[in-house]
Amino acid sequence: MIVYLGMFLIASCFAFFSEYELRRTLPDLRQYTVTAKFKRSRILFWLAAIPYFIIAALRYRVGTDYLTYIQIQIPQLLQGNDARLKFEYLYQFVIKIGMSLGGTQVVFALTHLIFLFFIWKAVQFFSTDYVISLFIFMFGCYYNLSLNIMRQSIAMAIFLMATVYIVRSSPVKYVVTVIGAMLFHKTAIIYLPMYLLSKIKVRERMAICTVIVLGVLASPIRKVLVWLTDITGVYASYFNSRYDVLDRQWDLILFNLFILLMYAYLHHFFSKATPGWVYEHTLISKVNEERFNNLFFNLQVIATAFAGLSSVIPNSTRIIMMFSLGQIIYVPYLIQKIRDVALRRWFLLVFIFCYVGIFIRLIIMKNLGETLPYQFI
Numbered sequence: 001m002i003v004y005l006g007m008f009l010i011a012s013c014f015a016f017f018s019e020y021e022l023r024r025t026l027p028d029l030r031q032y033t034v035t036a037k038f039k040r041s042r043i044l045f046w047l048a049a050i051p052y053f054i055i056a057a058l059r060y061r062v063g064t065d066y067l068t069y070i071q072i073q074i075p076q077l078l079q080g081n082d083a084r085l086k087f088e089y090l091y092q093f094v095i096k097i098g099m100s101l102g103g104t105q106v107v108f109a110l111t112h113l114i115f116l117f118f119i120w121k122a123v124q125f126f127s128t129d130y131v132i133s134l135f136i137f138m139f140g141c142y143y144n145l146s147l148n149i150m151r152q153s154i155a156m157a158i159f160l161m162a163t164v165y166i167v168r169s170s171p172v173k174y175v176v177t178v179i180g181a182m183l184f185h186k187t188a189i190i191y192l193p194m195y196l197l198s199k200i201k202v203r204e205r206m207a208i209c210t211v212i213v214l215g216v217l218a219s220p221i222r223k224v225l226v227w228l229t230d231i232t233g234v235y236a237s238y239f240n241s242r243y244d245v246l247d248r249q250w251d252l253i254l255f256n257l258f259i260l261l262m263y264a265y266l267h268h269f270f271s272k273a274t275p276g277w278v279y280e281h282t283l284i285s286k287v288n289e290e291r292f293n294n295l296f297f298n299l300q301v302i303a304t305a306f307a308g309l310s311s312v313i314p315n316s317t318r319i320i321m322m323f324s325l326g327q328i329i330y331v332p333y334l335i336q337k338i339r340d341v342a343l344r345r346w347f348l349l350v351f352i353f354c355y356v357g358i359f360i361r362l363i364i365m366k367n368l369g370e371t372l373p374y375q376f377i
Contacts, residue, residue, distance in 0.1 A: 001364065003374045007051040008138045015130035018044035022281065045130065049116045056116075056147060057109035060377040063148035064370045070104050090183035091151050105377060111150045114184075118157035122329060125164045125283045126292075129332040132348075136328045139355035141362050145321055148369030152318060155181040155188035156325050162191075163326070164283060166198050167292045190322065197298040198291035204264035207301045211257065215308030222312035248311035251366075252320050255358045256304040259327060262351070263300055263334065267293070270337040278336065296330035299323050317368065 021041035061067065074095055077087055087095070094114070098107030119137065127133040137143055146153035158181035165174035174195050181188035202210075214221065271293075279285050284292050303323035310316035331351060338344040362368040 001372060001374070003055060004138070004144070007055050008134070010051045011048040011134055012131050014044045014048035015134050018042070018048065019130045023277075045124065046120065048130070048134065049120050052143060053109070053112055053116055055374070056112035057105070058376050059108070059147065060375040062371050062374055063150075065148050065150065069107070069150075074099070074104055074107065088151065088183050088185060090180070091154075091185070108150070111154065112146065115146055115150070115154050115157045118154070118161040119328070122157070122160040122163065125161070126167075126329045127332055128278055128281060128336045132332040132335065132351075133328050135352070136331055136355060139359040140324070140327060141359055141368065142321065142325060142328070144363050144371045145317075145369055147371045149318060151185040152187060152322075155185040155191075156322055158184070159188060159191045159194075159322075160325055160328070163295060163329070166195050166295055167283070167288045169198075169288070169291070171195055187318075187322070190319075194295075194299070198295040200298060201290075201294050202298060202301060204267055207297070208257075208260065208264060211260065211301060211304045211308050214305045215253070218309050218312045221309060225313065249307065249316060249320075251358060251361045252307045252310060252317065253304075255354060256300070256307045256320065256324060258354060259324075259331075260300050260304045262347075263297055263330070266334040266337065266347075267297065270334070273337040273339055275336060275339075278333070284333070292333075296326045296333075299326040300330070 018041045021044065022038065025038040025041060059066070073087070077092060077095055078099060094110050095107050098104070098110045123130060123133045123137075142153075142156075158177060162174055162177040162181070165171070165177060175192065178188055178191050181191065274284075274289065300323070303320050303326075306313065306316060306320045306323065310320065313319060335344060335348055335351070338347060363371065
C-alpha cells in the first residue's frame with residue numbers, strides 16, 4: 001500500500017507543477033505563442049505518468065490475471081492456440097512484440113505504456129485540474145483495476161481519449177478509434193452507441209428516478225440482457241458462469257449514486273458558471289460545452305444504472321468502471337465552476353472523502369483484483 005501512495009504523491013507533485021506552469025502561460029497562449037513555461041508544463045505533465053508506469057512494469061504476481069497471462073494465455077498464444085483464447089488482434093501484436101523484446105514483463109510494461117498514454121491524453125484534452133484527475137484515477141480504483149484487467153483497461157482508456165471526437169462532433173474518427181479499442185478488448189463495442197449521448201439532455205430528476213427504477217426492475221432486465229447477449233455473442237459466456245454470482249454491490253451503488261447526486265446538484269446551481277480560462281486550458285469551448293456536459297453526465301447515469309443492476313450482471317464491476325471512468329474528467333470540471341472559494345473547498349473535501357472511502361472498501365478491505373500486497377520483480 002505504501003508503494004501505491006508513494007507513487008501517487010510523486011505523480012501529484014509533477015502534475016501540480018505542470019498545472020502551475022500552464023496557468024502562468026495562459027496569457028501567452030491567448031496571443032498564440034508557445035513559451036518555455038508551456039513546454040515545461042507539458043514535460044512535467046508527462047513525467048507524472050512515469051511512477052504509474054514503473055509500478056506497473058516492475059510488479060510481480062500482482063493482479064488476479066498475472067499468473068494466468070504468464071502460465072497459460074501467453075504461452076498458448078505463442079504456440080498458436082489462440083483459437084480458444086480469442087485474444088484480440090492488437091493485443092496479440094503487443095504480446096509478440098513484448099516477448100521478442102524480453103519476455104512477459106515487457107508485455108506488462110508495453111500494456112501500461114499504452115494504457116497510460118491514452119489516459120494522459122484524455123486528461124490533457126479536458127481536465128481543468130491535473131491533480132484532481134490523478135487523484136480520481138488513483139482513488140477511484142482505476143489504476144489498481146488496470147493491473148488486473150489489462151486489455152479491457154486499454155480499451156477503456158482509448159474510449160476516454162476518444163470522447164474528444166464526440167465533443168467535437170467527429171463521428172468517423174470516433175468510430176474508427178473505438179474499433180481500435182475493440183481490437184484490444186471486444187467489450188469496447190458497448191462504446192459505439194455512446195456517441196449519441198452528447199445529443200441527449202437528461203433532466204437531473206429524471207436521471208435519478210430512472211436509475212432507481214432500473215434497480216427495482218433488475219430481475220426482468222436480466223432476462224432481456226441474457227437474450228441480447230445470446231444474439232450478439234458479446235459477454236454471453238459470463239452468464240451462468242463463475243462470474244455470475246448475483247451479488248448486489250452496495251459499495252458501488254451508493255458511491256455512484258452519490259456522485260450522480262453531486263453532479264445533479266452542481267448542474268442545477270452552477271450550470272452557467274464556467275470561468276473563461278477553462279476554454280483556454282482545455283479543448284472545451286462555448287460551442288461544444290453542452291455536448292461535453294451531456295456526454296459526461298449521461299456516462300455517470302449509465303454507470304449508476306449498471307451499479308443498480310449489479311446483482312443481475314456477471315462481473316458487473318468491470319461494466320460499472322467502463323462508464324464511471326469519465327469521473328476523471330468531469331469531477332474537476334464541475335468543481336471549478338464553483339466561484340466561492342470556501343464552498344469549492346467544501347465540495348472538494350466531500351469528493352475526496354468519497355473516493356478515499358471507495359478505495360478503502362474495494363482495494364484495502366476487499367482487495368479487488370488482488371493488487372495487494374504489492375511486490376517488485
